[in-house]
Amino acid sequence: MLSDQEKKRYSRHLLLGDIGEAGQLKLSQSKVLIIGLGGLGSPVALYLAASGIGHMLLADGDTLDVTNLQRQVMFDSHGAGKLKADLAEVRLSELNPEVEIDVIDQALTEDDLEEYVPGVDLVLDCSDNLETRKAVNRVCAENRVPLVSAAAIRWEGHLMLFDFRKPETPCYECLYPPDTAEPVLNCSTSGVVGPLLGILGSMQALEAIKLLLGMDPDLNGRLLIFDGKYHQWQNFRIQKKVDCPVCGG
Ligand SMILES: [Zn+2]
Numbered sequence: 001m002l003s004d005q006e007k008k009r010y011s012r013h014l015l016l017g018d019i020g021e022a023g024q025l026k027l028s029q030s031k032v033l034i035i036g037l038g039g040l041g042s043p044v045a046l047y048l049a050a051s052g053i054g055h056m057l058l059a060d061g062d063t064l065d066v067t068n069l070q071r072q073v074m075f076d077s078h079g080a081g082k083l084k085a086d087l088a089e090v091r092l093s094e095l096n097p098e099v100e101i102d103v104i105d106q107a108l109t110e111d112d113l114e115e116y117v118p119g120v121d122l123v124l125d126c127s128d129n130l131e132t133r134k135a136v137n138r139v140c141a142e143n144r145v146p147l148v149s150a151a152a153i154r155w156e157g158h159l160m161l162f163d164f165r166k167p168e169t170p171c172y173e174c175l176y177p178p179d180t181a182e183p184v185l186n187c188s189t190s191g192v193v194g195p196l197l198g199i200l201g202s203m204q205a206l207e208a209i210k211l212l213l214g215m216d217p218d219l220n221g222r223l224l225i226f227d228g229k230y231h232q233w234q235n236f237r238i239q240k241k242v243d244c245p246v247c248g249g
Helices: 004-009 020-028 041-050 066-070 084-095 110-119 130-143 194-213
Strands: 031-035 055-059 100-104 122-125 147-153 156-162 222-227 232-237
Touching: 004 020, 020 194, 031 041, 031 110, 041 055, 041 084, 041 122, 041 194, 055 084, 055 110, 084 100, 110 130, 122 130, 122 194, 130 147, 130 156, 147 194, 156 194, 194 222
Parallel strands: 031 055, 031 122, 055 100, 122 147
Antiparallel strands: 147 156, 156 222, 222 232
8 A cells, every 4th residue: 555655746646547556556566677877867767766666776887977968867067977876876866765776887788687687577778879779678588578768869769669578579689680780870979959868768768657557558569760850750560570589489
């Protein structure tokens, strides 16, 4: 049962038929892993902590740089030079003391992923490179842990949802096969408009909440592409490849 204090804090959730007290309890018993505390990880971590996700595991090995502040809204100017994982822990605990927070303040290796992913209900990939995304995809698929992944550059954002509990689910590698090279374009060389990360990160948090509640949002195996300049969404179904080295045969 929720305490009186929790009933008050989450009253706007309790008003929703799809959440209610049972749903809020489900959220409070959930554990998620957030990989990357940058432009996407900021809104993801803030919204999930505010929503009362019971246990959050945060992974980021970087220190805060002043160039991050244009888009990484979880942080402020006083934090420059400090580890983002530590800053996030303080910020999120102040936002919601009900949430249990653990941090991994170093770049995640594949061994770390093998250790932590099986123990969580859901993974949010908010990283900024292909190598990490592929490793996260592999380990999530292998352990049948749902993955909500996003990426953004310049004015364009991508959102992908893979519910690996369902056998028909394709994966990230079906879309970007093993020989795909790291794109030359990334946020540090090409730039990105700040609010775009807020939109994509907020959508990751929204989809995570729905998955944790057990709702079936029908975005499984889909790639959503958002054009922030002309405000258009495109929605594709990702074809599961029979010879995919991660999820095929
Ligand atoms: Zn695949």
